[in-house]
Amino acid sequence: MNLTARIRKQVSEQLSWDRLLPSEQPTYVSSLVYSFGVLTLSSLVVVIVSGIVMSAKSPVWYQTSTVGEYFRAIHFWSVQAFFFFMTMHLVVQFFMGSWREGRALTWVLGVLSFGVGVLTAFTGYLSRGDFFAQWNQVQSKDAFNGAGLNGFFNALDNGQIYGLHIAVLPTILIVLVAWHLIAVRGKGVVPPYPIEGNSGAKVGERS
C-alpha cells in the first residue's frame, strides 16, 4: 500500500472544497438553533485574535495600560460569548440527538472541545495577574494536587500556566474544533427524528 497515495486520496476527499463549503443544505435546516455553532466559532475567532495581541504585548501591558486593559476586556467578553454559545450549541445538539447515523465522532470531538475550552479558560483566569488569579491559584492547587495532577501541573508556576494558556491548550483546542468542523461537513447535519404519522406509521422511517 502506497501511504502517500492513501493519504492524498483521504485528504482530497475529506478536505475537498465541495465538501467543506457546500452551497446547499437540507430544508430542515431552518431554525435559529443552527446559528449557535457558527456564533461559537465567531466568538473563538475574537478570543484568539485578542489573545494573540495580548501575548504579543505581555501580561504587564494588559494589566497596566489603557489599551491593554481594553484588550483584556475584549478577551474577557469574547470568552463569555464563546462559552454561552458553546453551551447553547451543546444543549441543543443533545436534544437533536446529533450523534445519530454515524455522527458519534462529531459529538465526541465537540465534547472534547468543550473540556479543553474549560481548561484553557481556567489557565486564562490564573493568568489575569490580579487577586482573582492569585486566589484561584492557591485554591485550585489543592484540587490539582488531590486529583493527582501534581506530577504534571504546578498551579503556582506562572510560567507553566501561561505557556499552557497561550500555546499548548489553544493548539489542542484549535485542532479539535477544526476536526469537529470537518466531521460535521463530512456527514452533514443530523436529520430530524422520524415522527409518528397520522396513520400511526412512522413517517420516513426506513424499515
Add this chain to the structure above:
Amino acid sequence: MKQAYQYPDAKRFPMKDFDMVKEGILSLIVITVLVLIVAAIAGAPYRPAVTNQQVAMQSPLVIEQTALGDLDGSGSIASYGPPYNNGTGSVQSIAGFSPQTWWGVSYPVNTATDDVITPLSMLASASGNSQLAKALSTYQEAPSATQAKWNQNLSNAFNKATVVGGTVKLPAGNYGPVAYMMNSELQLARSGLLSGALSRETNQGVYRFNVQNDLLFLQGDALHDIAGKTDLSGEQWGINHDEQAYPGPWWLTPYTFFYQVPPWNTSAAGDEMTAYTVGALFLLLLFVPWVPGLNRLPRLLPLYKLIWRDWYRDEKGRKKDNKADPGFGAQVGHNH
C-alpha cells in the same frame, strides 16, 4: 473523471440554497461589534493582587503568625505532604486511592528554611544586622526541645498580642530569639522585600516564572480573610463568580456544585472526590452516543419537535401529497 460532489443526505431530503460563508461573515461581524461595544462600556474585572507588604501593613499579626507556623511546622504548608514535602496534613485519599502521593515531592518546600531562616539570613547580611544574625544562630544551635518551647510560648502569646503602630506588642515571656526573628520577618515584609526572597527559592536564577513560595506564604489566613469578604471562598461558590456585577466562569457551576453538598464538602478528600466525580460525569457526556438510555433520551423529550417544527409540518403535507403521487418525499427517511 472526477465525480460530482453531492451533499451526504441529498438523496434523502429536499435541499435548499444556503450561503454558509455569508452566514459566517455576518456572525463574525455581529459578535465582534457586540464584544467591542460591551468591552468598551463594561471593561473587565480587576482587583490588584495582594502582596506580603500590604498584609504586613494591614494585619501585622497575620504575618508573624504565618511565619511562626512555617518555622515550628504547625502551618498548613509545613505539614502539607506531596508535592511540597513529606507531611500528611493535606494528603487526600479515597479508600487508599491517593494519586497525590504517586509523584513524590515534585515542588519541594521546607517552610522553616525557605520562608523564615533563609530570608532572615539574607536580611541580616544585607543590613549588617548582627543582632539578627546572632538571633538566627542562637535559634539554630538550640536543642529542638528548647526551640519548641520558645515557639509554643510565642504562639500562645500571639493570642494576647496587640498591634501598636504597625508592630506586634507581646506580653513578657520566654520567647528566646524567636520574637525578634518574627518581628524582623514582619519588617522584611513591610519593606516589600519578602516576596522577592520567597520567589528566589523556586526559581533557578534571574527569571521568576514560578511564584510558588510567595503564594504559599500568603495562602492561609492572609488570602482567606480577603477572599471571604468578597464571597470568593470555596463554600461561597468561589471560582464560579467574579468581582461584583461581572459574570464569572459560570461554566464551572457543575464543578463547584459538589463543594456545596455532602459528602463532597464534608470529606477530607473533597477535592479528590470532586475531581473524579466531575471526570466521570464528563466521560458520561463524552460517551453519550453509546450510553443505553441516555442516547435515546432526546427521542423521549419533545424538544426536537420544537426545533424541527417547520420540517414536521411540511413533512405531513408531503406525506399527504405522496399518497397521490409518490415522488421525492417517498425517499425521505433514515435509520434510527
